[in-house]
Amino acid sequence: MTRNLDLDLIRTFVTVADSGSMTVAANLLHMTQGAVSQQIKRLEDGLDCMLFMRKARKLELSRQGEQFLVKARQMLRLNDEIWADMTAQSLQGGLRVGVPYDLVTPLAPAMKAFAEAHPRVELSLVCATSPELSEALNGGRVDVSLVEYVASEAEGEVIRIEPLVWVKGRGCDIWQKRPLPLSMVDERCAFRPVVLGALADEDIPWRTVFESGNIEATAATVRAGLAITAWLVSTVPPDLETIEPHAAGLPALPPFAICLRLPSTAQPAALEFARYVRESMSNNAAIPHSRLAKIA
Template structure:
């Protein structure tokens, strides 16, 4: 006998999974915490399994919950796509897109293609470090966002995983200096604590040369040989070079995941923009793919 899943229960489950909190999910969904808890319990009863386990500070997905979350996102996405296709109404309104500073260039083709396909949607870009954008997603201040996480801690829909690499000006010996001169894009950058922690574990002293939200200014200090930095390999600009731990003695850095995240209530325009963003993140130029393969 066929049984049907309740999409409202699934949306609540995804909101709790994304926020790690019944309380936060309740605020985002404009529900009481008790109602959210009841909906999660109903879904667990239907599926005959526990979807969450409670840890000290937050809820975490069980093994069954992790597997179901992937299917739940697919089901909600397909539902929203069918709704948009069948209603046949052009997308309208405002769309707030969050993107880390270093991914703006990579996302540009998606923004251009989306704007041409949906001229009645007014896109505004919110640029910030990933931790700040994560808060903006949770609070509903952005409608869709790309975020960068250490790959082992990824949240949301993973659209790409790539190495974090050391970057040095061509011909510069900045990487040899001690304390190591560092130029970071932002004090809230998702890479900062990872980089500083790796240097501490290796016993390498460092000093800050420059910190700014302007990625071009950071690139300029690196090109000038004043400092080194760390970027995702796909975002490394011309005029600089990637360094390998084997050749320099610098610590190895972890891979990072590029993820898509939505607030609890997902706009059709945000869902459609996400489709363009997935394609943009997947279309890596051939030369850059080769560089990534060499680093990896």
């Protein structure tokens, strides 16, 4: 007997799993909380297993739920890719693309190729820190976004994994000073808590030289020998230098994942744009996924 899974129920399940809340999922799906709860129950009844464990104010995936989530994402992605392929020629309207400051240049080729292939889609770029972009995606303020996470905590689709490296101006020894002069792009930068935590673990004092939200200004500060910073290895400008942490007495930094985030109800233009991002960015400066466990 052939049995078919209901993709609407699966999409609701993935949204609840991603948000960790029936209420948040209901807002994202434009449904009532009761309707979301009923759909999850229907899916659990059909699969004859509990997908979530209800704990006080928190929802956690059961073991079966964790296993099902992997396959559920694959089903939704295939469904969405089919729709994107079949409707690609008629794409139009607005598309809000979220991107961290340091990934604007790496994303440019994908944006250019997409704009040329789909001239009726009006692209708008939203630049912010990764935590802000994650919030914007969950709140429906962007349609697709790149988000940077510590590799071991990646969410969404991992496009590639890169080392986070210390960076200094050529020929300067500013990294020897204490407190260590730091220049970070923004106080909500995804790298900042990791960098400061690594310094704290080594009891290395630091001071902030510059935080503006402007990556060019940060680069200028480092270029002038006023501070060091931490960037993904592929985004380091050619006129700046990376620092070998052990030789310099600095802590090693964990690798970061560049992730592609789409809402569960992604529009066809966002799905098509995601395809361009994969093709453009997935093969550059990547660390093989098999090495993640060894370096994370």
